[in-house]
Amino acid sequence: RKEVEQDPGPFNVPEGATVAFNCTYSNSASQSFFWYRQDCRKEPKLLMSVYSSGNEDGRFTAQLNRASQYISLLIRDSKLSDSATYLCVVTGLTGRRALTFGSGTRLQVQP
């Protein structure tokens, strides 16, 4: 089983749509959870941290379910500029602080 698993997509959605991404991780000892965004051939950029209580940042909502080892990201009112690859990231796997990345889910928002 992959350490961090994501649906690769692509998700093609119209502007204004709501889209949800899911991610599962293999190690129940994982400590910290994030969503990063990566544009083509660019560096990963932190979108938001993910907490068990759920957290929201504008149009973005992240949820963590530790019991199911499941992380989600909801994007409301999609913009063209949201087109990117969304990376699910965890730390604490095998006792490391290093980030472990999923392969990413590609989102294409269309006009």
Add this chain to the structure above:
Amino acid sequence: EPEVTQTPSHQVTQMGQEVILRCVPISNHLYFYWYRQILGQKVEFLVSFYNNEISEKSEIFDDQFSVERPDGSNFTLKIRSTKLEDSAMYFCASFDRGGLLAKNIQYFGAGTRLSVL
């Protein structure tokens, strides 16, 4: 906003040559990382560095790789004898332990694209 700086942005080298990739982490950060991303694949951890020594490394980080912090600002990744499969984007990241330790937020440089011919 402070940023992690990497040079060069693109490095072309012949197989078997040594390359050094350079990074200037954010100035008050204490933990430094190298990751790589082969085209079309996920970002993979290589090594982390703290207090002038390697604190963690992955299976990818074999004897061909080394890291160094030669002065107070630079953090380098050396590949001794490059192979074709070393072609990838190499990202440097840094992390400020501070009060956000539990959140472990790492900031990435723009990357160096290494092409081994």
